[in-house]
């Protein structure tokens with residue numbers, strides 16, 4: 001870490017605090033099933049990507065996560081289909097979420113990595129717990145790398161989200177929440 | 180041979196599957212002893228889909244696959260020959276390959292460093308000279324290789340049973356159907372590659388819930404997939420109400436259920452009233468330039484097959500006994516993973532020669548449609564998941580499953596030999612055909628008992644005595 005002036009450190013702390021609050025509010029929207037509100041946080045040009053994680057040989061770590069250019073991922077899409085998923089969740093007949101699961105997003109280790117004009121690059125870890133019907137429990141642990149964009153009128157928007165889920169063969173039967 | 184199941188009183192398997200009345204005991208799906216027998220009787224014997232040659236394009240390429248519960252390595256050796264090996268060291272059993280895919284000169288076991296060539300030969304054993312005294316015969320201790328392998332238009336199939344019939348004979352009337360699944364959109368044979376890698380995930384339910392439902396349970400779609408149209412995931416977006424399938428031009432044909440009662444392969448495919456191929460209808464309305472490619476390849480296909488009836492070779496999906504479901508755009512594998520767990524795999528074909536923007540558009544469509552994040556498939560998972568535990572109870576098992584939809588309403592059609600046809604609405608005939616083959620495999624002492632089966636509707640002359648299953652259900 002480089003030595004910063006008191007003013008810079010203060011500004012940085014405020015920014016980090018603001019970003020943390022944004023990510024916590026976002027998590028609350030998902031946990032409280034306010035999916036349409038969550039959709040409003042997505043930039044029109046969002047890229048939402050959850051690669052598949054490979055077991056690769058030492059030295060081939062660049063191949064560990066499937067790429068968006070030519071390979072298959074778990075999620076690799078933009079706002080149109082994400083909003084389709086929101087509409088599906090709101091039908092009341094999307095069976096893996098009817099009745100709704102009890103989902104909790106625990107967001108931690110929030111770090112602002114870079115600031116570039118209106119955009120900030122943020123890394124955070126997640127622990128998503130889902131408990132369903134009588135006794136079905138699923139957990140997802142991983143990390144996210146976001147580009148958040150400041151919109152002077154409507155607040156922060158998610159312009160890019162890379163989700164690295166720490167699993168190879170997925171140990172859940174579906175993804176029925178967002179990350 | 181009569182096969183009994185352990186548990187509550189010894190009963191014949193045939194008592195559990197009554198296809199004359201369409202009533203099947205829940206134990207067939209949830210009983211642990213029956214499951215253990217399935218691994219041996221079905222997965223130790225049948226031809227299984229392992230992968231595709233595009234996964235191992237270059238010498239030394241490998242990718243892990245699965246046959247039943249066990250992991251295999253699909254590899255191309257340095258001479259270019261494709262092999263399928265069990266992923267276990269012959270010394271003390273360690274996995275010799277723990278990378279999902281890659282390129283290897285040799286497989287060196289991380290336990291005591293026995294080393295195998297990509298053609299399976301054991302080529303290196305530490306202390307071979309100074310402590311094995313050159314007495315270990317390396318030629319006897321290569322990787323365990325499948326008994327038979329077949330590269331069928333690019334798809335790789337294998338069996339552990341040296342006495343299994345040839346893969347073509349195994350397919351019977353579904354030969355053309357499998358061939359079609361690996362044709363490019365212009366009709367070129369072996370014209371596709373697979374996107375990489377496979378999606379693999381665990382579904383807590385017996386493998387037969389998924390495997391026997393696909394290509395045979397169209398009755399589920401209206402209810403199970405009620406929410407899908409809201410998402411408008413088809414390539415046409417919200418046009419015509421946002422269906423999940425691409426738009427297609429009508430062509431004089433009828434969708435039917437085709438079942439090979441003898442072989443257990445089934446399909447939901449088209450029977451044509453006239454030869455040829457339908458016109459292309461623009462459907463990739465959200466992705467500029469993509470329709471141009473499909474339109475051009477369709478023109479080529481139309482010319483190629485102008486005078487052919489493409490019965491069972493287009494439009495729909497099919498299932499190759501025991502656990503491979505496919506169509507011309509996706510492959511669904513249902514690997515047994517314990518009596519109450521399935522490891523589900525999805526892979527997707529695309530024309531090898533398609534331009535990048537076409538490959539990208541199709542790739543994004545399959546990802547939003549299929550798999551555990553698939554807007555369509557996620558609904559199926561919930562139903563298959565909970566059908567299993569709700570069938571486990573002591574009382575629940577007194578109440579058999581009902582497979583009576585369309586019972587006794589299939590017929591033969593001379594245009595399409597070797598299969599029976601159900602074309603009067605939803606039917607569970609295709610599920611009954613698989614259950615029929617299931618009983619035969621579970622009872623068989625060897626392939627001699629289950630093959631050759633009756634060809635072209637004629638008996639092979641072998642008595643199949645006392646089976647209690649009428650040939651006219």
Ligand code: FES
Pocket residue numbers: 268269270271272273288289290291292293
């Ligand atoms: S287990 Fe592989 S070398 Fe011993």
Ligand SMILES: [Fe+2]
Pocket residue numbers: 399400403404555556559
């Ligand atoms: Fe379905």
